[in-house]
Amino acid sequence: MRYPHLLAAIAFIAPAPLLAQALTPAETRTIDALVAKTLADTGVPSASIAVVRGGKTVLAKAYGKQFEGQKGPADPTLPYQIASVSKQFTAAAIQLLADEGKLSLDDTVNKYIPGITGGDTITIRQLLSHTSGLRDYWPQDYSFKAMATPTTPQGIVDRWAKAPLDFAPGTQWQYSNTGYVVAGMIVEKVSGQPLLDFLQAHVFRRLGIRALDQDKAVGPGFPQGYLRHALGPVRVETPAAPGWLYAAGELAMSPQDLAKWDIARMNRTLLPAKLWAEQETPVNLTSGASTGYGLGVGIGVKDGRRIVEHSGEAVGFLTENIVYPEDKAAIVVAVNAWFADAPGRIAKGIADVILPQPQASNPDAAALDRTKQVYAQLQAGRLDRALLTEDAAYYFTPATIADYRTSLSPLGAPSKIEQVGQTRLRGGFVNRSYRVSYPTRTLRISTYAEPGAQGRIEQFLVSPVE
Structure with a gap:
């Protein structure tokens, strides 16, 4: 389920915030051409984007074929499956409960969910920062065999969270969807509500966001996922059976709705400011080294600008969500395919339009x-x-x-x-x-x-x- 593109945090000089201004016709044409070329180059059927500049959404637009039999233009209000971008919402649910004094991020897991390997030493903070040592249940970029059968959070916990730890809690960083399943179960245990119901009441309705369980965002009228084997034909993807994403990535929403959350982040509204800061503070390992990851978000610097970022991968869908807090800017890109680099390519191209910056690369040689x-x-x-x-x-x-x-x-x-x-x-x-x-x-x-x-x-x- 697509890990975030973490960047090493380095000292930087924050640029002045961009003015709250609409895109010029030339900027819009450049973005339109960028998306069209990317879809044509990659074979990805559709993309839906939202662009925030100066703390306001200045563009929300969809392109291409969102589902088989589509009639008319692409609809930017349709909810795409955002997968692991959902993790920051699960983290926020935990933080809100902690702010109400109902739990502590430094509580151990077995206080709420018994039977988990290392549950007497793993903390909730370690679940949210991917430092728990719990084995990830979905590292693959395809639907593995078990995903053809419905599951439950407890089913995931029984198979993966009761396996031996990959490392002692706090000593390493390793992306773990399993840790977020456990975190979601804790939210439900403490709040007495299903996770999505809790988020609807405390986040989505308050921001005017239409958020759905991605297992239900399928069928007529919803974006349809696609796959491609190597350079073969683009084919309709078969969704995973219900229950596989849950708190690790269960949400579906439009990019323009996700941008409302990004704007709340940069303006420090909805959540208490201290919770936003806590979410964006990289967690350190026991060695003192930074993970570059906070609570549900990656933290780093890209071309001299601080970013808060996370990507997402669901069956047939990819999403990229990047916030530039000091610039009051954000870019959301969702596509209905889980092949190629369309989200990253589009996001970078949009960044070059709204806040020009040089391209960076980081190759690393290895045995081949x-x-x-x-x-x-x-x-x-x-x-x-x-x-x-x-x-x-x-x-x-x-x-x-x-x-x-x-x-x-x-x-x-x-x-x-x-x-x-x-x-x-x-x-x-x-x-x-x-x-x-x-x-x-x-x-x-x-x-x-x-x-x-x-x-x-x-x-x-x-x-x-x-």
Whole structure:
């Protein structure tokens, strides 16, 4: 469920806030062209965006095909599944209960939810900051086998939160959807309400936000998710069975509604100012090192500007939400596909329009032998299943492998395959990303593998990038 693009916090000089002004016709045309080109380049069917400048929403617009059989233009009021962007709302629910004296962020988990591994030492703060050590139940960027069957929060807890911890609480940072499921259960235990009902009463109705359970934001009139295997055809995605996102990412809303929350954040309204500050304060590890992550949000500096950021990945959907607090600016991008880099590409392009900044990159070299081997196998349509975990074997059906072969084989041998970004531990797997370069195009490979030199592959996904 898409981890946030965390950036190292560094000293900076805050720029002056942008004036509250509407986009000029030229700026709007530039954004329209950016979105249209991105959709055309990536094959992503639709995008819905909201742009905040000077503390006000200055653009809310949707583009492309939001669902099969759509008649008329795209509708910016339709709710997209925002997935892990929901985490900051779960964190806010916990914070509100703490502010009322009904719990403390430093309470241990077993005070509210018994039977969790390490529950006598894991604190609620560690759940919200991804430092609990609880194993992530969904590190993959695809629907794994169990997701075809409905589940409950307790079902997730029983399978993943009762497994051995990946590390001692507080000693490492590792993205954990499981921790947020536990946090949501605590909200319900303490408040006596379903999590979504609590948020409706304390957040959404007060801000005029239409927020839905993403399991119910399906069917006629709702955006439909899409998938793509490598460079194969864009296909309608099958939603996961109910119950899989819950407090880790259960919400669906329009970007213009999410922007209302972003505006409340930058203006320090709705929640007490101290709770906003608490949410945006990076949590430190026991070593004293910063995680770059607060309570449900990533905190960092991008091109000299402080950002509060989180991305989201649901089955068939991607979202990017970036707030520039000192600039009173925010960018929300939601797409109905979970392949390619459309949300990040669009968000960066919009940032260049409303607050111009240089592009940055952070490549990181690593060993590539097996990645090159598997990529060549997929081009040939002969994948060695001994290299795969059970879930990866489930993902790579004959039809999937055929899509990889027919779309990748004509490209021939790449000029270069190189690792980009940092190697991370997540869900008990090692996560790496790679850039595949051809003379006329660039691809991305996202991998998860079991630890160790001979660890089996849990994920190997290929998608186009700019």
